[in-house]
Amino acid sequence: MALIIALCRGCGEQRWLIDAPGHLFGPSEQSEAIGYCYLAVIFGWSAYLYLASGAVTVLFWEGDLTDVWSSDETLQRAIREVVQTYELRITGDTDAY
Numbered sequence: 001m002a003l004i005i006a007l008c009r010g011c012g013e014q015r016w017l018i019d020a021p022g023h024l025f026g027p028s029e030q031s032e033a034i035g036y037c038y039l040a041v042i043f044g045w046s047a048y049l050y051l052a053s054g055a056v057t058v059l060f061w062e063g064d065l066t067d068v069w070s071s072d073e074t075l076q077r078a079i080r081e082v083v084q085t086y087e088l089r090i091t092g093d094t095d096a097y
Helices: 002-010 030-043 075-086
Strands: 047-048 055-059 065-069
Touching: 002 030, 002 065, 030 055
Parallel strands: none
Antiparallel strands: 047 055, 055 065
């Protein structure tokens, strides 16, 4: 908790994490958004990433598990390419791909 609270404070957030459990990244903060997602993975945190467009929702959970939802065919193809490129494993309902 101390790490994420410090990161939020560094962005100017003064509320406690329980009162403001999310962070809105601006279009110019792609690197920061990636960094926060990386922290969720390496520390085994649960965190959602929502694109402002609504095109994709990502859930990082238990460190090595990631759920991705998208109804956009182009994005679904890109996700499949990432899965194949990095030899990732799809579990659950594979009919969604």
